[in-house]
Amino acid sequence: MEEKLTLFKNRKRFGIEKNIDIIFKNTALVLSSFVAIILLGIILVVFFQSFESFSRYGLKFLVTSEWNPVKDEYGAFTAIYGTLVTSFLSLLITIPLGVGTAIFITEDFVPKVFREIIGSFVELLAAIPSVVLGLWAIFVMEPFFRVFFVFLHNFFGWIPIFSTEPTGRNSLLAILILVVMLLPIVTSIARDSLNQVPKKLRNAAYGIGASRWKTIFSVILPAALSGIMAGVLLALGRAMGETMAVTMIIGNSNAFSWSLLSPGYTISSMLANQFGEADGSQVSSLFYAAFVLMTLSLVVNIFAQWLVKKFSLKY
Amino acid sequence: MIKTNKKTPKNVILSLENVSISYGTFEAVRNVFCNFKKGKITSLIGPSGCGKSTVLRSLNRMNDLIPNCSLKGTVLFDGTNIYDKRVDPVEVRRRIGMVFQQPNPFPKSIYENIAFGARINGFTGDMDELVESSLRKGALWDECKDKLNESGYSLSGGQQQRLCIARTIAIEPEIILMDEPCSALDPISTLKIEETMHELKKNYTIIIVTHNMQQALRVSDMTAFFNAVEYEDGDGGKVGYLAEFNSTKKIFSSPNEKTTQEYISGKFG
Amino acid sequence: MNSLYYQKRLSRNIGDKFFTSLSVICALIAILPLIFLVTYILYKGGSQITPELFTLEPNPPGDDLDAGGINPALIGTLIITSIASIIAIPIGVGGGIYLAEYSKGGAFSKFIRFGVNVLAGVPSIIAGVFIYALIVSTKILFGSMYSGLAGGMALSILMLPTVIKTTDEGLKLVPNELRYASLGVGASMYTTILKVTLPSAFRSIATGVVLGIARAAGETAPLIFTALFSYYYITGFGDLFYEMGSLAVLIYNFALEPYDAQNKLAWAASFILVLSILSVNIFSRILAAFNEKPKRV
Numbered sequence: 114m115e116e117k118l119t120l121f122k123n124r125k126r127f128g129i130e131k132n133i134d135i136i137f138k139n140t141a142l143v144l145s146s147f148v149a150i151i152l153l154g155i156i157l158v159v160f161f162q163s164f165e166s167f168s169r170y171g172l173k174f175l176v177t178s179e180w181n182p183v184k185d186e187y188g189a190f191t192a193i194y195g196t197l198v199t200s201f202l203s204l205l206i207t208i209p210l211g212v213g214t215a216i217f218i219t220e221d222f223v224p225k226v227f228r229e230i231i232g233s234f235v236e237l238l239a240a241i242p243s244v245v246l247g248l249w250a251i252f253v254m255e256p257f258f259r260v261f262f263v264f265l266h267n268f269f270g271w272i273p274i275f276s277t278e279p280t281g282r283n284s285l286l287a288i289l290i291l292v293v294m295l296l297p298i299v300t301s302i303a304r305d306s307l308n309q310v311p312k313k314l315r316n317a318a319y320g321i322g323a324s325r326w327k328t329i330f331s332v333i334l335p336a337a338l339s340g341i342m343a344g345v346l347l348a349l350g351r352a353m354g355e356t357m358a359v360t361m362i363i364g365n366s367n368a369f370s371w372s373l374l375s376p377g378y379t380i381s382s383m384l385a386n387q388f389g390e391a392d393g394s395q396v397s398s399l400f401y402a403a404f405v406l407m408t409l410s411l412v413v414n415i416f417a418q419w420l421v422k423k424f425s426l427k428y
Numbered sequence: 429m430i431k432t433n434k435k436t437p438k439n440v441i442l443s444l445e446n447v448s449i450s451y452g453t454f455e456a457v458r459n460v461f462c463n464f465k466k467g468k469i470t471s472l473i474g475p476s477g478c479g480k481s482t483v484l485r486s487l488n489r490m491n492d493l494i495p496n497c498s499l500k501g502t503v504l505f506d507g508t509n510i511y512d513k514r515v516d517p518v519e520v521r522r523r524i525g526m527v528f529q530q531p532n533p534f535p536k537s538i539y540e541n542i543a544f545g546a547r548i549n550g551f552t553g554d555m556d557e558l559v560e561s562s563l564r565k566g567a568l569w570d571e572c573k574d575k576l577n578e579s580g581y582s583l584s585g586g587q588q589q590r591l592c593i594a595r596t597i598a599i600e601p602e603i604i605l606m607d608e609p610c611s612a613l614d615p616i617s618t619l620k621i622e623e624t625m626h627e628l629k630k631n632y633t634i635i636i637v638t639h640n641m642q643q644a645l646r647v648s649d650m651t652a653f654f655n656a657v658e659y660e661d662g663d664g665g666k667v668g669y670l671a672e673f674n675s676t677k678k679i680f681s682s683p684n685e686k687t688t689q690e691y692i693s694g695k696f697g
Numbered sequence: 698m699n700s701l702y703y704q705k706r707l708s709r710n711i712g713d714k715f716f717t718s719l720s721v722i723c724a725l726i727a728i729l730p731l732i733f734l735v736t737y738i739l740y741k742g743g744s745q746i747t748p749e750l751f752t753l754e755p756n757p758p759g760d761d762l763d764a765g766g767i768n769p770a771l772i773g774t775l776i777i778t779s780i781a782s783i784i785a786i787p788i789g790v791g792g793g794i795y796l797a798e799y800s801k802g803g804a805f806s807k808f809i810r811f812g813v814n815v816l817a818g819v820p821s822i823i824a825g826v827f828i829y830a831l832i833v834s835t836k837i838l839f840g841s842m843y844s845g846l847a848g849g850m851a852l853s854i855l856m857l858p859t860v861i862k863t864t865d866e867g868l869k870l871v872p873n874e875l876r877y878a879s880l881g882v883g884a885s886m887y888t889t890i891l892k893v894t895l896p897s898a899f900r901s902i903a904t905g906v907v908l909g910i911a912r913a914a915g916e917t918a919p920l921i922f923t924a925l926f927s928y929y930y931i932t933g934f935g936d937l938f939y940e941m942g943s944l945a946v947l948i949y950n951f952a953l954e955p956y957d958a959q960n961k962l963a964w965a966a967s968f969i970l971v972l973s974i975l976s977v978n979i980f981s982r983i984l985a986a987f988n989e990k991p992k993r994v
């Protein structure tokens with residue numbers, strides 16, 4: 114018993130070690146609160162910078178579309194409309210495509226190897242920077258779709274959304290490039306949700322003689338629905354905040370038009386375009402627009418998180 | 429450590445005084461009084477879920493690591509309440525080592541598994557020597573002396589458990605707590621471990637949880653029988669309590685309580 | 698007749714055929730353009746690659762038929778991404794350690810985890826707007842306005858949630874028994890974390906962090922009014938406080954130029970960016986697949 118007192122000299126923890134332990138813990142605590150500080154900082158900074166514009170225009174800012182630095186008149190309706198239209202329409206196209214693809218890679222139509230390759234390929238695409246997609250949209254997509262747009266206008270011009278003569282970059286192209294960006298997100302989240310549906314549910318349906326698609330529609334999709342919904346909402350948040358690809362292809366015009374074939378604007382593309390050169394009250398109005406964008410994406414995001422939580426409680 | 433003036437009977441190294449332990453609002457064990465004697469082996473027996481592991485973990489403050497686990501009462505070690513605010517739980521664990529129910533070697537080499545704890549405790553002697561002697565005491569030396577640099581995970585489950593025992597022995601704690609250390613072992617390794625325990629008894633105090641009556645009878649000097657009952661004021665769940673604590677001989681030949689008799693003869697549990 | 702043979706004309710079977718084909722079509726519509734996109738970028742960009750590209754400065758548009766190279770942008774991307782990593786990794790790993798190792802699922806950690814998810818959803822251009830207001834317009838960094846440093850800060854805001862999340866989740870995968878083992882031999886909490894839990898989770902954390910860095914390297918929106926752009930070589934430490942180019946912003950600027958030479962430079966830069974991001978992704982996927990789970994007997 115005596116010997117070990119000499120061999121183990123740290124049996125008693127010295128002050129230094131105890132202090133290191135405490136410092137380590139508190140440092141970690143401080144570092145984790147950085148997230149909250151930054152988040153709060155972003156909200157406060159954007160809010161206070163937009164204050165001047167907010168007090169001048171109030172909520173009228175949201176519904177008027179004049180954006181005129183010369184006359185010092187600002188309203189963000191065109192950009193808000195563009196943000197909402199491009200994100201919702203692109204989502205509308207993406208959902209069936211993405212969910213369909215997800216079903217394709219979770220069912221056993223083709224051997225597992227192929228499905229896995231397709232799955233990881235789609236996920237890899239989420240890693241391509243949006244500025245590169247923008248470049249591709251300018252030089253490949255736009256010329257490719259030009260004829261098609263003319264056709265759309267000629268035959269469906271009586272519908273307001275196709276009512277203008279297509280002239281190069283426009284909102285519809287922005288929607289299409291958004292589809293390319295959102296597809297990986299929706300597909301991989303839908304795939305994960307479908308994979309999480311317990312096997313026994315599927316077996317139960319097969320067991321009572323349901324066909325494959327009967328099973329998919331009446332058992333599997335409903336069980337995966339809230340997960341897919343959460344993924345869709347996350348994608349919506351991304352679509353609304355997406356900047357580069359949209360800025361490069363949407364045409365950047367503040368002239369309001371219902372038509373998707375005319376150049377448009379989104380809040381983020383407006384910020385990207387004007388922030389560097391703005392001064393005076395234009396800056397504050399841009400911050401106001403940024404605040405609107407942030408609020409939109411926060412609401413969508415928090416709702417998505419709420420869904421995810423509700424979803425994960427179920428299983 | 430901080431000395432208090434509590435009087436404990438001679439030869440008692442660790443004593444529980446009116447200890448109750450809860451997980452959140454669920455009370456797992458209630459009002460335990462128990463004196464563990466220095467240099468003896470004490471076994472804790474009882475039906476599953478009666479709180480043996482819970483009590484054992486409370487003896488070196490491992491329960492601190494379980495969220496919302498709380499303890500009322502005092503645990504005196506060396507004359508000090510180890511739940512005193514001024515006590516450093518890390519220091520407690522350096523003096524009261526623990527072997528867990530599931531073998532949990534570090535994802536490091538066998539040698540490092542032993543050396544890690546010793547180094548933390550500021551070992552100044554010859555490390556190779558310590559590794560060898562600890563592995564010998566853990567009845568593992570012959571099987572692994574040629575592969576000390578291989579990962580601890582390359583061993584079988586039983587060997588891993590003996591590595592964990594050797595790891596604990598290496599830091600030479602005053603008390604060794606063992607939670608069903610042999611539940612993953614074959615009879616031969618079990619016997620080896622039991623031999624080791626007899627060997628260790630000369631220098632250490634050992635407290636062991638076991639479901640194996642024969643083992644309790646073979647190795648221990650004292651036996652504590654825990655049981656669980658439903659209390660009227662409880663919220664439905666069973667609450668563990670110390671039903672009987674006596675010398676092993678007494679418990680297994682003529683216990684005072686009827687439930688003890690029933691349990692050791694295999695009537696329930 | 699109630700035969701067990703497969704009947705083609707049964708409405709159930711027709712429906713199944715129809716929907717199966719529909720999902721195949723969906724997959725094709727989704728995949729084919731994507732394949733085309735990647736091939737096109739790699740082909741079109743790859744054909745512009747020359748050795749001078751890596752060493753020359755870009756020429757301002759219009760002057761010259763020869764566009765020069767992308768050296769400053771390439772170096773700039775490396776620098777700005779490094780700055781972002783230097784800021785985000787310590788904060789994120791430290792924060793993740795607190796969430797996974799210390800906080801016991803209390804209100805604070807719930808709040809922080811929520812915050813991490815919200816921050817991950819903040820549009821990247823807002824990070825740029827924030828740094829613009831905080832750093833660029835106030836000239837708080839020794840009087841400099843647009844700078845590589847400010848750009849790095851904006852990117853670090855985007856990296857932070859990824860790093861915290863991967864650290865938190867990586868550490869949560871480490872079995873508790875391992876912590877008990879270490880604490881049971883009398884290790885302090887910080888020793889346990891630094892010597893046992895963090896090394897066990899190292900691979901998954903490193904993978905996540907590297908993917909986060911790769912993503913940040915392609916981010917453009919936070920840089921266009923924080924780091925701005927520069928045509929000139931980066932020569933010394935002091936250049937951190939001035940406008941700094943990056944591959945991403947170069948692509949943006951030069952894609953919108955009417956000159957073919959600049960457009961080609963944008964394609965070349967895209968090639969380099971996409972190739973490096975994709976290889977990092979593929980490499981870490983392969984690594985992750987080989988080390989699915991820590992070996993336990």
Ligand SMILES: Nc1ncnc2c1ncn2[C@@H]1O[C@H](COP(=O)(O)OP(=O)(O)OP(=O)(O)O)[C@@H](O)[C@H]1O
Pocket residue numbers: 451456475476477478479480481482483494
């Ligand atoms: N981490 C925990 N959180 C909540 N309750 C727990 C926890 N650990 C144990 N319990 C509860 O406390 C009671 C006692 O558990 P304990 O593990 O101490 O029993 P035991 O006697 O060791 O059983 P066994 O012989 O099966 O190992 C049980 O009712 C158990 O459900």
Ligand SMILES: [Mg+2]
Pocket residue numbers: 480481482529607
């Ligand atoms: Mg137990």
